[in-house]
Amino acid sequence: MIHGIAALMNTTPWGALVESTTVRSRLFDVGYERYDLAERLNVSESDPEFQALLAEFEDLPADPYATDAGRYRRYARGVMLPWSRTFTWIPEVRQSESDSVNGYFQGDFNPDFAGVVRTLPAMTESSLNNQLLKDIVLFDFDQTTWSAADRAWPLHVGVHLIKLSIDDEEREAISSPNELHQDGEPFVFAHLMYRRNAIGGHNVIAPPRCRHMIPSEISPDLIMAEFELTRPLESYGITDEKVSHYVAPIRKGSSEEAGQRAVVLVDFTVMRQHI
Numbered sequence: 001m002i003h004g005i006a007a008l009m010n011t012t013p014w015g016a017l018v019e020s021t022t023v024r025s026r027l028f029d030v031g032y033e034r035y036d037l038a039e040r041l042n043v044s045e046s047d048p049e050f051q052a053l054l055a056e057f058e059d060l061p062a063d064p065y066a067t068d069a070g071r072y073r074r075y076a077r078g079v080m081l082p083w084s085r086t087f088t089w090i091p092e093v094r095q096s097e098s099d100s101v102n103g104y105f106q107g108d109f110n111p112d113f114a115g116v117v118r119t120l121p122a123m124t125e126s127s128l129n130n131q132l133l134k135d136i137v138l139f140d141f142d143q144t145t146w147s148a149a150d151r152a153w154p155l156h157v158g159v160h161l162i163k164l165s166i167d168d169e170e171r172e173a174i175s176s177p178n179e180l181h182q183d184g185e186p187f188v189f190a191h192l193m194y195r196r197n198a199i200g201g202h203n204v205i206a207p208p209r210c211r212h213m214i215p216s217e218i219s220p221d222l223i224m225a226e227f228e229l230t231r232p233l234e235s236y237g238i239t240d241e242k243v244s245h246y247v248a249p250i251r252k253g254s255s256e257e258a259g260q261r262a263v264v265l266v267d268f269t270v271m272r273q274h275i
């Protein structure tokens with residue numbers, strides 16, 4: 001990858017001369033960065049678009065690949081054109097009148113689903129039209145760094161709405177994979193929507209070589225960051241090749257209601273021509 005505060009001229013394998021101006025960022029240089037999107041996007045909790053996006057998490061379907069993990073989700077795919085900063089959704093796959101899905105593929109990066117295309121429930125029409133969600137995708141794109149050759153191609157954008165929810169005091173709701181890992185997509189962002197009566201769910205960032213381990217198994221001096229997202233739209237991003245990351249399971253807190261943690265995940269991958 002190319003980075004640095006410079007205007008760069010680069011010849012792609014296809015012979016086109018591409019000009020790119022890239023800006024050094026902590027996300028790219030260190031491998032992770034934290035953001036307060038409520039402040040950056042000037043959004044309050046009472047904002048109608050925030051409330052509408054929040055409502056999408058109320059009736060998320062159970063993850064069809066882990067129906068007893070306390071994990072609920074929808075997924076949508078989009079395309080970002082880096083040269084015009086234009087984002088559009090890719091049409092979902094309609095399986096029946098009431099059932100639409102999108103395929104999610106991580107290659108061999110998720111050991112729980114190596115080589116598997118997961119068929120996940122599609123996001124609703126109302127969530128695809130949510131302006132705050134589109135603004136979040138654009139914000140995330142603006143944080144990413146690409147070589148001039150990569151910027152000559154569209155980016156695939158994956159957007160997940162994921163809720164961990166558990167009402168059994170004896171059990172945990174878990175993310176997949178439940179270990180330090182890399183996702184495969186070059187840039188990934190997580191945005192907290194809410195935490196309710198939840199214990200746990202903290203994040204850990206570590207070097208790539210710590211993947212497949214849980215944080216308690218690695219030397220404390222390898223932990224690059226450990227934090228908990230608590231406020232609405234509190235966020236972090238990772239440059240996947242530079243770090244591994246982890247989110248801990250959650251348990252139900254002391255109130256009556258279920259323990260819940262809801263996030264929007266956004267990932268970016270370069271698309272390529274295959275001949």
Ligand SMILES: [Fe+2]
Nearest residue numbers: 181182183245
């Ligand atoms: Fe991940």
